[in-house]
Amino acid sequence: MARIGFIGLGNMGLPMAQNLIKAGHAVAGFDVSRASVDKLAAAGGNAADSVNAAAADAEFVITMLPAGQHVREVYLGADGLIAKAAPGALLIDSSTIDVETARSVASAAEKKGLPMVDAPVSGGVGGAQGATLTFMVGGSTAAFERAKPILEKMGKTIVHAGGPGNGQAAKICNNMILGISMIAVSEAFVLAEKLGLEHQKLFDISSKSSGQCWSMTSYCPVPGPVPASPANRDYQAGFTAAMMLKDLRLAQDAAKAAGAKTPLGADAARIYAKYAESGEAARDFSGIIRFVRGA
Secondary structure (H helix, E strand, O other), rough: EEEEEEOOOOOOHHHHHHHHHHHOEEEEEEEHHHHHHHHHHOOOOOOOOOOHHHHHOOOOEOOOOOOOOHHHHHHHOOOOOHHHHHOEEEEEOOOOOHHHHHHHHHHHHOOOOOOOOEEEEEOOOOOHHHHHEEEEOOOOOOHHHHHHHHHHEEEEHHHEEOOHHHHHHHHHHHHHHHHHHHHHHHHHHHHHOOOOHHHHHHHHOOOOOOOOOHHHHOOOOOOOOOHHHHHHHHOOOOHHHHHHHHHHHHHHHHHHHHOEEEEEEEEHHHHHHHHHHHOOOOEEEHHHHHHHHHH
16 A cells, blocks of 8 residues: 555546545545545545645655646745655656646756656546546656556556656647547548538448548547447537647647647647637537537
8 A cells, every 4th residue: 555645636636546545545635626625535535735735754646737837836846745745755747738847847856856757648537537547657767667556556558658758748749649630530520411421321431441540439529429429418528628729739839849840730729729719618629520510
């Protein structure tokens, strides 16, 4: 049994922390929402009233925060986690943030003698609840090997992507592919509608042909072909359009910094921005088909 501090008990963080409790670990959790902390306590965790209280004496400290600015606030500074964490504690940041912040925070942790990995996830709320997440991990080999047994209680696939920041790099590249492909699949279904081709017929063909991709076969944006997809629940979010837009913008920022040309990624960010601004930011990102369709 490990002593774990968990900061950030939102839609993703709470079920992740609950899975650690189910695995037999002692988890102390903190969130700005007291209701979330109470839910953790109801699941057998320990309620903490501050970030540092959650991390006190923890062997592992996991954060799941909204953005880079929150990661910097929680980790850096005189009262941040890097200053207050127990000696030798392994720091695991599962937030999805910019690569520069991930690397600068990891560098600050290293100077304090604290190992750290960036370990963003893929799989959405369903993956968090079912402990089937994919973790893309950046950090030293030693830190990765130490983090892996903990991550395996929350996810199904754990991949070491390389040095500090590479987990974030993998995440934003992956989600740029996802954002682009979901728009492409949506455009194909809308064109099929205009041409009189049934949704199921297109799915039956493309899911077994060269058009096959995750956005088609696992998260199909039209109701029917994939019963588990949000399209069958009025696009109730598993991964919101706002979150997709955040990741696409992170990818664009990284592309500019690296001097990489990503015109399709830029177009995807522009399209998702318009979709979110239309009042659909909280809808599932696969609902982009409604924007493509003009509804």
